[in-house]
Amino acid sequence: xxxxxxxxxxxxxxxxxxxxxxxxxxxxxxxxxxxxxxxxxxxxxxxxxxxxxxxxxxxxxxxxxxxxxxxxxxxxxxxxxxxxxxxxxxxxxxxxxxxxxxxxxxxxxxxxxxxxxxxxxxxxxxxxxxxxxxxxxxxxxxxxxxxxxxxxxxxxxxxxxxxxxxxxxxxxxxxxxxxxxxxxxxxxxxxxxxxxxxxxxxxxxxxxxxxxxxxxxxxxxxxxxxxxxxxxxxxxxxxxxxxxxxxxxxxxxxxxxx
Numbered sequence: 001x002x003x004x005x006x007x008x009x010x011x012x013x014x015x016x017x018x019x020x021x022x023x024x025x026x027x028x029x030x031x032x033x034x035x036x037x038x039x040x041x042x043x044x045x046x047x048x049x050x051x052x053x054x055x056x057x058x059x060x061x062x063x064x065x066x067x068x069x070x071x072x073x074x075x076x077x078x079x080x081x082x083x084x085x086x087x088x089x090x091x092x093x094x095x096x097x098x099x100x101x102x103x104x105x106x107x108x109x110x111x112x113x114x115x116x117x118x119x120x121x122x123x124x125x126x127x128x129x130x131x132x133x134x135x136x137x138x139x140x141x142x143x144x145x146x147x148x149x150x151x152x153x154x155x156x157x158x159x160x161x162x163x164x165x166x167x168x169x170x171x172x173x174x175x176x177x178x179x180x181x182x183x184x185x186x187x188x189x190x191x192x193x194x195x196x197x198x199x200x201x202x203x204x205x206x207x208x209x210x211x212x213x214x215x216x217x218x219x220x221x222x223x224x225x226x227x228x229x230x231x232x233x234x235x236x237x238x239x240x241x242x243x244x245x246x247x248x249x250x251x252x253x254x255x256x257x258x
Contacts, residue, residue, distance in 0.1 A: 004063060007046050007049075048071075117249060125237060127209055127213070132233075133214060135232060156239040156240050160242060171190055173190070173192060207230070211231075
C-alpha cells in the first residue's frame with residue numbers, strides 16, 4: 001500500500017490534527033467532482049485509505065512497525081429510506097414542539113381575554129345597573145320575576161366564583177413569609193390580596209358612580225332616587241351579564257377550535 005505518510009504529505013510525527021488537516025486539503029483538491037485529472041478517483045481513494053489508517057492509533061502503530069495494514073472499510077451508508085424516515089421523525093418532533101408552543105400561547109391568550117372580560121364587563125354592568133335600575137321595569141308586584149332573577153343570580157354567582165378562582169390561581173400568589181435562607185420568588189405576577197382589594201374597590205366605585213349618574217340623569221324635582229334600588233340592581237344584574245358574556249365567550253372558543 002506504500003507509505004501513508006507520504007500519501008498525505010505529513011511527517012511520521014504528525015499530530016492527529018495535522019493528519020486531519022492534510023486529508024481535508026488533499027480531499028478537496030483531488031475529489032473526482034472537483035479535479036479534472038483522469039486519475040482523480042484513484043488518487044482520492046489513496047488519500048482516503050491513508051487517512052483511515054493514520055486516523056486510528058492502533059492501525060497507525062502497526063503501519064509504523066512496518067506491517068502491511070489494510071485500510072478499514074468505510075462505515076455503512078444509511079439507506080435513503082432510513083434517511084427519509086429519520087427526516088420525517090425529526091419533522092414530526094419539530095411540528096409537535098411548535099404546536100405545543102402555539103397551544104400554550106392560545107391558552108394563555110384565552111385566559112387573559114377571560115380576565116379582561118371579568119374586569120371590564122363587571123365594572124361597566126355594575127355602573128349601568130346602578131344608574132338605570134332595570135328592576136323598576138318589572139314593577140313591585142312581579143314577585144315571580146324577581147325570584148327567577150335571584151335564582152339565576154345564584155347560579156351565575158356560583159359559575160363566576162369557579163372561574164374567578166381559576167384566574168386567581170393562575171395569575172396571583174398568596175402572600176407568605178419568605179424564607180431567609182432560601183427565598184423563593186412566586187411564579188404568578190400579582191399579589192392575591194392586592195388583586196382582590198382592587199376588584200372590590202372597583203366594584204364599590206362602579207356602584208357609587210352608577211348611583212350618582214342615576215341621580216344626574218333621572219333626577220326630577222320632588223322625585224326621590226332611592227339608594228336601595230341602585231344597590232339592589234348593582235348587586236343583582238352584573239353577575240347575570242358577566243356570566244352570560246362568559247358563556248358566549250366559551251361557546252365562541254369552542255366553535256373556533258371545532
